[in-house]
Amino acid sequence: MPHIDNLFQLPVNFFELLDEIAIGVVVLDLDRRIVVMNKTLKALTGFSQKEYCGAACAHILRSNVCIQNCPALKTNEKTGPKCVEGNIINWDRQLIPIRITSAPLKDINGEIVGFLETVEDISLLRKLDEATSHAYKFDRIIGRSPEMEKIFQILPSLAQSDSSILITGETGTGKDMVAEAIHHSSDRAKGPFVKINCGALPETLLESELFGHRKGAFTGALENKPGRFQLAHNGTLYLTEIGDLPLSLQVKLLTFLDDKEIFPLGSIKGVSADVRIIAATHRNLEQRVKRNQFRKDLLFRLNVIRLQLPPLRDRQGDIKLLLDHFLDTLSTQLDKKKKVLSPMALTILMSYRYPGNVRELRNIVEYAVNICEHRTIEPKHLPSYLTDAGPAEPIADETVRATPLAFQAEDDDLARPEARRGWPEIERQMIMEALIKAGGRKNKAAASLGWARSTLWRKMKQYGIC
Amino acid sequence: MSAKILIPLYESDVAPRFDLATEVLIVSGVGKSGSGEKGDKRMVVLPSASADQLCHLIITEGVQTVICGGIEEDYYQYLVWKRIEVIDSVIGSSEAALTRFAEGTLASGEIL
Numbered sequence: 184m185p186h187i188d189n190l191f192q193l194p195v196n197f198f199e200l201l202d203e204i205a206i207g208v209v210v211l212d213l214d215r216r217i218v219v220m221n222k223t224l225k226a227l228t229g230f231s232q233k234e235y236c237g238a239a240c241a242h243i244l245r246s247n248v249c250i251q252n253c254p255a256l257k258t259n260e261k262t263g264p265k266c267v268e269g270n271i272i273n274w275d276r277q278l279i280p281i282r283i284t285s286a287p288l289k290d291i292n293g294e295i296v297g298f299l300e301t302v303e304d305i306s307l308l309r310k311l312d313e314a315t316s317h318a319y320k321f322d323r324i325i326g327r328s329p330e331m332e333k334i335f336q337i338l339p340s341l342a343q344s345d346s347s348i349l350i351t352g353e354t355g356t357g358k359d360m361v362a363e364a365i366h367h368s369s370d371r372a373k374g375p376f377v378k379i380n381c382g383a384l385p386e387t388l389l390e391s392e393l394f395g396h397r398k399g400a401f402t403g404a405l406e407n408k409p410g411r412f413q414l415a416h417n418g419t420l421y422l423t424e425i426g427d428l429p430l431s432l433q434v435k436l437l438t439f440l441d442d443k444e445i446f447p448l449g450s451i452k453g454v455s456a457d458v459r460i461i462a463a464t465h466r467n468l469e470q471r472v473k474r475n476q477f478r479k480d481l482l483f484r485l486n487v488i489r490l491q492l493p494p495l496r497d498r499q500g501d502i503k504l505l506l507d508h509f510l511d512t513l514s515t516q517l518d519k520k521k522k523v524l525s526p527m528a529l530t531i532l533m534s535y536r537y538p539g540n541v542r543e544l545r546n547i548v549e550y551a552v553n554i555c556e557h558r559t560i561e562p563k564h565l566p567s568y569l570t571d572a573g574p575a576e577p578i579a580d581e582t583v584r585a586t587p588l589a590f591q592a593e594d595d596d597l598a599r600p601e602a603r604r605g606w607p608e609i610e611r612q613m614i615m616e617a618l619i620k621a622g623g624r625k626n627k628a629a630a631s632l633g634w635a636r637s638t639l640w641r642k643m644k645q646y647g648i649c
Numbered sequence: 650m651s652a653k654i655l656i657p658l659y660e661s662d663v664a665p666r667f668d669l670a671t672e673v674l675i676v677s678g679v680g681k682s683g684s685g686e687k688g689d690k691r692m693v694v695l696p697s698a699s700a701d702q703l704c705h706l707i708i709t710e711g712v713q714t715v716i717c718g719g720i721e722e723d724y725y726q727y728l729v730w731k732r733i734e735v736i737d738s739v740i741g742s743s744e745a746a747l748t749r750f751a752e753g754t755l756a757s758g759e760i761l
Contacts, residue, residue: 238760242740245665245719272666272719274738274758 207281207302210288215240215255215298224302227281229274244302246271246281254285255298268305280309322364324357325508328498329635334361334490341488342368347440349425349485350463352492355542358463359423361490366419371459374418377411382427390432391448400449412445412456419459425485426466426477433478440484460485495540497638502533505541509548510560519552525561531569611646614639618648651678654714654750655707656743658692663739663746667720668700674743675710679751700724707733716746716755 186194198219201208207224209217217235220243225231230243241249248254248269257265264286270278282305288297321335341348342365350358359378366376384392395410411420422428428436439445440460444453462485471477495502506524514521524532528551537543547566555564562570613632621627629639656663657670664670675691695702704724707715714734728735739746741761749755 238740239662241659242662242665242718247666247669250659250666250669272668272721276720276722276725276737278721 207304209240209244209300209302211240211255211298211300213295213297215253217243218297227273227279227302227304228271240300244271244283245273246283248281248283254283255300271302280305322360322367324360324364325504326498326501327504328493328501330493330498331501334492337490338365339368341365341490343370344488345370345459346487347460347462347485348488348490349468350461350490350492351468352463352465352490353494353538353540354465355537355540356492356494357541358465358492359421361492362419362421362423362461362463365461366421366459369419369459371418375415376419376421377415378421378423379411380423381432382424386429386431389429390435393432394435394445394447395454396448397450400447404449407447410445410447412439412458413454415458416456417458419461422460422462424464424466425462426464426468426471428477430476430478433481437478437481437484440481495537495544497635499637499641502537502544503529505544506532506548509545510552513545513549513552517549517552520558522552522555522558522560525559528560528562528565531562531565535569607646610642611648614642614646614648652713653677653711654679654716654747655710655712656716656746657703657718658743659718661744662742663716663718665718665740667703667715667717667724667737669698670703670717671695671698673703673706674747675712676747679714679747704728707731714750716743716750 185197187197187200188194198221201219201221202223204221205223207221207227209220209224212218216237216239220228220235225235228243228245235243240255241253246269248267252267252269254265254267264284266282266284268280268282270280272278282303283300284303285298285300287295288299290296321338324331324335326332326335338361348362348365350361352358362378363376366372379389379392381389391404391408391410393410393412395408395413396404398404398406422436435446439456439458442453443457444455446453468477468482468486472479472482495505506529510522510524513519532544532547539546547569550566551560551564555561614628617628617631618625621631625639625643626636629636632639634642654676656674656676657667658664658672658674659666659670664672671694673693673695675693677689677691693706695706700721704727707728708731712733714736715728716736716739718737718739720735720737725735725737736750736755736757738758739755739761741759745761746755746759749759749761
């Protein structure tokens with residue numbers, strides 16, 4: 184029976200000491216044959232005492248790590264402990280994810296005489312990881328609706344690729360946050376994330392901002408200035424409102440996307456920049472291409488991966504989640520007591536259509552948290568346009584821009600007489616027409632409208648068509 | 650009575666993991682029930698380690714018995730459902746496993 188001497192007054196039983204450790208421990212000889220393993224590891228593998236002694240570790244642990252990437256083989260005096268993740272198949276034929284840490288065991292002369300491996304069951308951690316990845320969060324984006332779930336599922340793989348991404352969606356749907364989240368989850372996360380609003384600066388200034396300029400390129404160009412492209416080297420350049428980018432700069436952007444080289448103002452020499460482009464717009468680029476306001480070839484180059492963010496009104500179940508989230512975070516930020524919504528206030532907020540999407544919802548909550556002195560937010564604490572108009576108040580022309588159909592048709596449609604009738608009436612008419620065309624079949628009607636069946640059903644109920 | 654058996658290999662041993670084996674030994678005409686007959690051996694190298702591909706090979710080859718190390722429950726049950734005898738958790742050389750099988754003394758969980 185091996186003992187540990189000189190630790191306490193009397194020798195300590197080594198096997199009993201090992202058995203007290205709550206994670207699997209195995210001692211291997213230099214041939215990676217098992218000398219001893221503790222109770223936890225026996226329970227994990229299902230092998231009992233008599234079976235394992237002298238057997239090769241790979242045959243008892245039955246881990247993919249042992250076969251493909253044995254940590255003990257790579258362990259030496261210089262490397263120190265090695266930690267790898269893998270899985271084992273236990274006696275009960277179950278596949279269990281594990282983490283193995285292997286460290287060399289040395290004798291008193293410093294010679295390696297074997298290895299000490301710890302084996303941790305990480306199935307709980309993996310389950311948590313799965314839950315997190317399937318849950319309602321990616322970076323700072325929150326959502327539980329099927330629409331958002333789809334986005335959350337593709338975002339990790341988008342982040343890992345280096346392709347250009349075009350994010351479209353109405354105002355306030357979170358295009359900026361998605362772009363940032365993609366950058367933070369990508370291999371470029373350690374590089375800079377540079378954002379520029381293409382609609383915010385005049386054309387000449389924007390060119391200098393984007394591509395930089397050389398000293399003397401124009402009056403006032405007193406020294407060389409690097410553009411945003413150069414600043415974003417090894418990182419991500421986020422071009423928001425790309426639909427507003429002037430045509431002349433679209434050509435320059437096109438050149439960059441082709442050659443990965445930029446030409447600063449006043450320079451004849453190109454500068455190469457390793458930059459990933461993420462572009463976003465609330466405009467319909469196809470429509471702008473038709474009107475010759477946006478270059479078709481640039482659209483094709485940007486449109487490698489397209490991410491369409493759903494408007495809040497189509498994200499069923501997310502309004503309540505976002506309300507709770509913003510109530511919680513804004514109460515903390517504004518140093519207020521945690522607030523709750525009264526049933527009436529909640530009904531109003533749940534039935535509102537949020538043309539400004541998540542941004543509008545956040546502003547409403549911020550307003551309410553600031554105004555409300557008590558714990559419960561009542562309808563009187565909400566912005567007056569919500570309560571005055573009533574829960575299902577028709578939405579004005581400005582919202583028409585924000586709805587999917589109008590988003591497709593863009594500004595032109597506003598000039599038409601039906602656009603002036605107000606959205607609910609047009610929408611009702613659209614539903615009726617779709618239903619008539621589909622012969623009353625809701626599935627077909629919903630498909631022709633580009634909606635989910637549940638959305639159609641909800642809207643039919645709202646307009647009293649059922 | 651003779652059988653066709655398949656042993657996933659890890660070097661010359663029975664592979665510790667069914668799903669990670671890239672080589673298998675197929676033996677035809679192995680004597681069962683203690684006849685001692687070892688049969689004709691054939692090595693098959695697989696393009697990649699895959700439990701699905703291995704199961705497919707077992708079915709198409711008409712194997713009656715599989716001798717292996719660790720195997721996942723799903724694959725074990727699938728093979729059993731296909732009326733294939735699976736002797737799993739066997740630790741030792743393929744040669745020793747074959748000998749014990751031919752003698753009719755090999756059982757699941759044996760350390761040879």
